[in-house]
Structures are given as structure tokens and as C-alpha cells.
Amino acid sequence: MEATMPTPRTRLFGLLALVFFLGLHAKAYAQTGAASITGLLTDQSGAAAPGVTVTAVNQATNVAYPAVSNSAGNYTITSVPVGTYVVKAELSGFKTATTKPFQLEAKQIARLDFKLELGKLEDKVEVTAEAPVLQTETATVGEVVSGKTVESLPLNGRNSSQLALLLPGAVTPNPGAQTDATNRGSGARPYVNGNREQTNNFMVDGVEINDTMDNRVGYQPSPDALAEISVETNNYAADIGNVAGGVVGNVIKSGANVFRGNMFEFYRNGKFDANSWDRNRSGAARPERKQHIFGATLGGPILRNKLFFFVDYQGTVLDQPGSQTVSVAPEAWRRGDLSTIGATIRDPRTGQPFPGNQIPLSRISPVALAILNNPNYPVPNRTVTGVSGNYVGDQLSTTRAHQGDVRLDWNASTKDKVFVRFSIAELETKTDKQAFAFLLPTRSKSPFRNLAVNSNHVFGPSLVNEVLVGYNSVLFKNELNDWAGIGNANATFGIAGGQPIAGLSSIQWGSGLNSIGSAAT
Numbered sequence: 001m002e003a004t005m006p007t008p009r010t011r012l013f014g015l016l017a018l019v020f021f022l023g024l025h026a027k028a029y030a031q032t033g034a035a036s037i038t039g040l041l042t043d044q045s046g047a048a049a050p051g052v053t054v055t056a057v058n059q060a061t062n063v064a065y066p067a068v069s070n071s072a073g074n075y076t077i078t079s080v081p082v083g084t085y086v087v088k089a090e091l092s093g094f095k096t097a098t099t100k101p102f103q104l105e106a107k108q109i110a111r112l113d114f115k116l117e118l119g120k121l122e123d124k125v126e127v128t129a130e131a132p133v134l135q136t137e138t139a140t141v142g143e144v145v146s147g148k149t150v151e152s153l154p155l156n157g158r159n160s161s162q163l164a165l166l167l168p169g170a171v172t173p174n175p176g177a178q179t180d181a182t183n184r185g186s187g188a189r190p191y192v193n194g195n196r197e198q199t200n201n202f203m204v205d206g207v208e209i210n211d212t213m214d215n216r217v218g219y220q221p222s223p224d225a226l227a228e229i230s231v232e233t234n235n236y237a238a239d240i241g242n243v244a245g246g247v248v249g250n251v252i253k254s255g256a257n258v259f260r261g262n263m264f265e266f267y268r269n270g271k272f273d274a275n276s277w278d279r280n281r282s283g284a285a286r287p288e289r290k291q292h293i294f295g296a297t298l299g300g301p302i303l304r305n306k307l308f309f310f311v312d313y314q315g316t317v318l319d320q321p322g323s324q325t326v327s328v329a330p331e332a333w334r335r336g337d338l339s340t341i342g343a344t345i346r347d348p349r350t351g352q353p354f355p356g357n358q359i360p361l362s363r364i365s366p367v368a369l370a371i372l373n374n375p376n377y378p379v380p381n382r383t384v385t386g387v388s389g390n391y392v393g394d395q396l397s398t399t400r401a402h403q404g405d406v407r408l409d410w411n412a413s414t415k416d417k418v419f420v421r422f423s424i425a426e427l428e429t430k431t432d433k434q435a436f437a438f439l440l441p442t443r444s445k446s447p448f449r450n451l452a453v454n455s456n457h458v459f460g461p462s463l464v465n466e467v468l469v470g471y472n473s474v475l476f477k478n479e480l481n482d483w484a485g486i487g488n489a490n491a492t493f494g495i496a497g498g499q500p501i502a503g504l505s506s507i508q509w510g511s512g513l514n515s516i517g518s519a520a521t
Contacts, residue, residue: 033205033230033251035104038076039112041069041089048073049116052091059084059101060256062305063411068461078464079417079456081409082106082147082227082251095119105144106230106251143167145229147253158266158293158314160223161190164248167231169193189217192233192246199245205252205407205421205452207470218474219425219448224262224297225312225405227251252421254409255308259300266293279323284392287321302408310407318399324435325389326514331379334372336361341511370493371507371516376437376486387512393435401427403448415458423450430481437484438516440503449473480520490521 037056041049052069056077069075082104089097094116104110145163155162164170170190189197198215201208209219232247268291275286295314302309330340336359338345345357361369371377380390403425410418425448431441451471458464482502489504490497499505504517 033106033203033228033249034079034081035106035108035110036076036078036080037085037087037104037110037112038074039114041073041075041114041116043094043116044118046115049091049094049114052089052094052114052116054087054089054114056080056085056087059086060258061254061301061308061409061411062257063417064414065417066414067458070461075461079454079466080104081254081419083254087112089114089116091116093118103146105146106228106249107232108144143231145231147227150223150226150229155223158223160220160226160229160250161217161248163229164190164192164231164246167233169233170231170246190246192231193244195245197245199243201243201245201247202250203248204250204423204450205419206249206454206468207450207452208472209250209423209448209450209474210472211474211476213476218472219403219423219450221250221252221405221423222295222297222312222314222403224264224295224314225252225310227253252405252407252423253297253299253310253312254407254419255299255301255310257301257304257308259298261296261298261300263296264294267291276323278325278392284323284394287323287394288319289321290317290319292317306411308409311404313402313404315403316399316401320397320399322395322397323392324395324439325392326435326439327387327389327512328378328380328391328436329372329509329513330387330390334369336364367493367495371438374493376484377516378436391435394433395431395435396433397429397431399427399429401425403427417456419452419454421452424448430483432481432483434483437486438489438504439514440516440518440521441481441483442478443481445475445477445479447473447475447477480518489517 037054039054041052041054043049048069048071050069050071050073052073052075054067054069054075054077056065057063058065058081060083065077065080067075067077084101084103085099086101087099095118097114097116099112102110143166145166150160150163153163165172165175170192172190189200191197192200200215202210202217202219204219204221210216211218228251230247230249230251232249236243236247268289270287270289273286273289275284279286293314293316295312297310297312299310300308332338332340338354338357338359341357344353345359346353347363378391378393380387382390382392384390403423405421405423407421408419412418425446427446427448428443430443434441449471450473451469453469454466456464456466480501480503486492486504487502488499490499493504495505499521501521503521505521506515506517506519508515
């Protein structure tokens with residue numbers, strides 16, 4: 001008997017088969033934020049009406065989503081994108097039943113029952129009941145914020161994560177952290193149902209956008225790009241029930257048969273801002289804050305009724321000047337005169353006190369003298385008791401962010417629907433200026449990439465295959481920012497050893513003075 005190992009081709013076939021069969025389900029409720037419509041068809045006597053063709057037609061794209069009722073008269077239309085729909089039920093020998101246009105929300109399972117009347121197929125009966133808004137097919141607890149609400153509500157900083165706080169059970173201890181359009185990471189997370197902020201799941205079109213470091217938010221879609229936002233807080237479905245907090249689902253808009261788009265610019269400056277008390281005290285001028293948030297969206301048909309596109313872009317330019325209060329060595333200390341210090345300064349060689357706390361310059365480290373007397377190390381500019389806070393300097397923090405989404409929707413046939421969505425973002429935050437050159441901040445870069453590919457095929461009235469493939473990449477890069485260009489300062493001051501990164505090695509002064517340099521050099 002000879003044993004054989006499976007070939008790579010066999011493994012690939014097995015994997016594809018597994019994905020295919022896992023995607024098969026009799027009643028599918030899509031992971032992508034799409035909705036479903038279900039219901040019962042009966043005749044005038046109340047008997048089940050099998051074989052009825054039920055079609056939901058998107059009023060923006062004219063794309064049809066059909067289903068056929070089974071022997072019990074039940075039907076289900078799955079993976080229906082959010083939007084406005086008209087549903088009709090048709091069977092030979094009966095009048096066509098048609099609903100008024102109604103809105104389907106993200107992940108909604110709308111129940112719509114029809115009672116067919118005898119008559120000609122071309123005769124129409126309008127269904128006026130409010131059934132489409134009912135959702136009795138799932139126990140999931142949550143709410144949906146519509147695209148119209150997203151557009152209408154004022155969002156400070158255009159941060160869409162604030163909208164989750166409108167829903168019951170969602171709070172935050174720091175509302176100010178959610179007013180920045182570029183806010184990603186820990187600040188944008190709500191506390192849902194008393195759970196910690198790390199227990200949420202953030203998604204776009206069914207694909208997670210979380211980073212793996214403390215389960216933080218990796219991406220904030222532009223409000224103008226959102227069709228809807230759903231927040232589920234309890235009794236989650238199996239496909240998303242891996243968290244105890246909230247599930248925040250963002251749905252990116254789709255194109256339609258009509259071209260639509262917009263452009264926007266939000267500008268803020270510091271002309272009407274007041275100066276801070278600390279800057280007024282030191283005689284510093286009012287900082288000039290500048291903020292630009294700008295962008296555009298465009299959606300429409302590539303092939304009418306078949307292929308649609310939607311694209312959006314948002315950019316953020318934010319300059320935040322301010323002041324920084326630090327503690328630097330007084331001029332007397334730089335000459336070895338420490339007479340203002342209450343403690344006795346002793347000679348480390350003899351253990352005897354230095355007379356009058358005066359240290360001879362010959363006994364002070366030449367590296368320390370070189371740094372203390374360098375023009376980049378400032379002298380105090382404030383009169384204070386002691387040394388704490390004796391210098392105020394300017395500080396400037398800047399943010400540059402660019403992000404966008406591209407979505408294509410393909411109506412291949414009445415049985416096949418495909419969409420592809422790609423999101424990209426580049427975020428850089430840095431301190432371009434500190435109180436003085438030897439204070440070395442970091443520059444943070446956060447590139448983001450996310451992809452969703454969804455294919456839906458209807459095999460029959462009770463068999464649907466949906467495949468969703470997602471890719472998510474969230475990176476955080478930190479590097480030293482030699483904003484003043486001091487270069488390889490270690491060699492300049494006589495500090496031995498190599499220096500792979502420009503700047504100055506970390507030096508801890510003690511005696512209440514600010515440390516300088518960075519441990520990264």
C-alpha cells in the first residue's frame with residue numbers, strides 16, 4: 001500500500017470548495033451591511049401561494065433583486081444594498097401587488113407579506129401597509145443612522161464616530177477626543193453597554209477596520225461617503241458576534257443611474273481666538289491656528305443599470321501653534337554658581353562641601369558646559385520662584401491627512417451581484433517646533449489600506465451563495481523628528497560612541513530641569 005501526499009493543486013481545490021460550501025446558506029443575511037426582505041404570500045382565501053416571483057427594484061440604480069416563493073408561500077431576498085426600493089409580487093392569474101417606495105436600512109430584515117387578488121397580471125394592486133419597516137426576523141438590538149442624518153447633523157471635525165454616541169447605551173468619558181476628523185486609535189471608541197472601549201468591532205462594508213494593538217479604530221470614513229452607519233449593541237449575529245461591546249458598521253455609498261457628487265471645504269483660523277493666560281503673562285503673541293478639511297464625492301453609472309461607481313476624497317491640513325513651558329538652567333548655574341540651591345553641594349572626590357556651593361568650571365563636565373552654553377539651549381525668560389517653568393517657548397503641531405474610497409457595483413445578472421471597494425488613508429502627525437531645539441519629539445505616520453470583494457449568486461428560491469473577501473492593513477510608524485536640524489549633536493558636544501539617528505542622546509539633568517534629547521539616538 002502506497003501513501004501519497006496531497007499536491008498543492010489538491011489543497012487549493014479543497015480550500016476553494018470549503019469557501020464555496022461555507023458560503024451556501026438557505027437564509028443569508030449579509031455581513032456587508034446589506035439588508036434582506038422576507039415575507040409570506042397568500043391568496044384571498046389565506047392559502048399559501050407558491051411560485052410567486054417577488055422582485056425588489058432599487059429606485060436609484062434600477063437593479064432588480066428577485067426571489068420565488070416556496071411551497072409554503074415564504075420568500076426571502078438576501079444581500080440587498082441599502083437604498084430606496086419598490087417590491088412587486090407577480091403570479092399568472094393574479095393581479096400584480098406593488099409597494100410604495102420605502103427605505104431599507106443597513107442589516108435590516110424587513111418583513112413584507114402579500115395577499116394576492118385574482119385578476120389579470122397587468123392589473124396592479126398597491127400595498128400600503130407599513131410592513132417593510134418591521135423587523136421580527138432577528139433578535140439583534142441596535143440602531144441605524146441614515147445617510148440623510150449623517151449629512152444633516154453638524155459634526156465637529158467631521159468625525160463620523162461621534163454618531164455612535166446618539167444611540168442608547170453608548171457613552172464616552174472624553175467627548176473632545178471625537179472632534180478630530182483624523183482621529184484614529186483609542187480616542188474614537190465609545191463605551192457600549194458598560195463594556196470597555198477595547199471590546200468594540202468597527203467595520204466598513206462587512207470588513208473589519210480595527211488594528212491589532214488594543215483593538216483600536218483604524219479608519220474614519222468621510223461622512224459624505226457614508227450611506228448609513230449601524231450600531232449593534234446586543235444579541236449579535238454569528239458573523240460579527242466576536243465582541244462584547246458594540247459593532248459599528250459603516251456602509252460606503254454606491255453609484256446610481258444619475259451622476260451625483262459634491263465638494264466641500266471647512267476652514268477655521270485663529271482670528272477670533274483669545275490668547276491664553278500663560279502667553280499673555282509672558283508677553284507672547286496669540287498663536288495662529290489654521291484648519292482646512294476639504295474634499296469631494298462623485299458617483300454615477302459606467303453602464304446604465306449594470307455597472308456603477310462611487311469615489312470620494314477627504315484631506316485635512318491642521319496647524320496648531322501653542323506655547324510650551326519648560327525648566328532650563330539659570331545663567332548662574334552654567335558658571336558653576338549653585339548658591340541658590342538650598343542643599344549643600346559636595347565634592348564627589350573628597351566628600352567636602354564646595355565653598356558657597358560654587359563649583360569650579362574645571363570640575364564641570366565639558367559635555368555639560370558645551371550644551372549649557374550652546375545657543376540652542378535658551379536662558380530663562382520668566383521670573384519664577386526656583387527654576388520650575390522659567391522658560392516659555394513656541395510650539396507647533398501639524399497634521400496632514402489624505403483618505404479616500406473607491407467602490408464599483410456590478411449587476412451581472414438577476415442572479416449575480418458583485419461589488420469591490422478599496423479604501424486608503426495616509427496620516428502624519430508631528431511636532432514641527434518645540435520650546436527649544438534640544439527637545440526632540442516624534443513624527444507619527446499611519447498608513448491604512450482596506451479591501452472588500454463581495455460576490456452573491458442566487459441558485460434558487462432557498463439557496464444563495466455569498467463570498468466576502470477582505471483585506472485590512474493598519475500601521476503605526478514613529479520616528480524621531482529633528483525639527484531644528486541639530487544633526488549629529490553627540491559628536492559636536494564630545495559624547496563618545498556612534499549615532500545612527502540625527503539628534504541628541506537623552507540627558508537627564510535633575511534638580512527640576514527638563515531632560516533633553518531622546519533615547520532613540
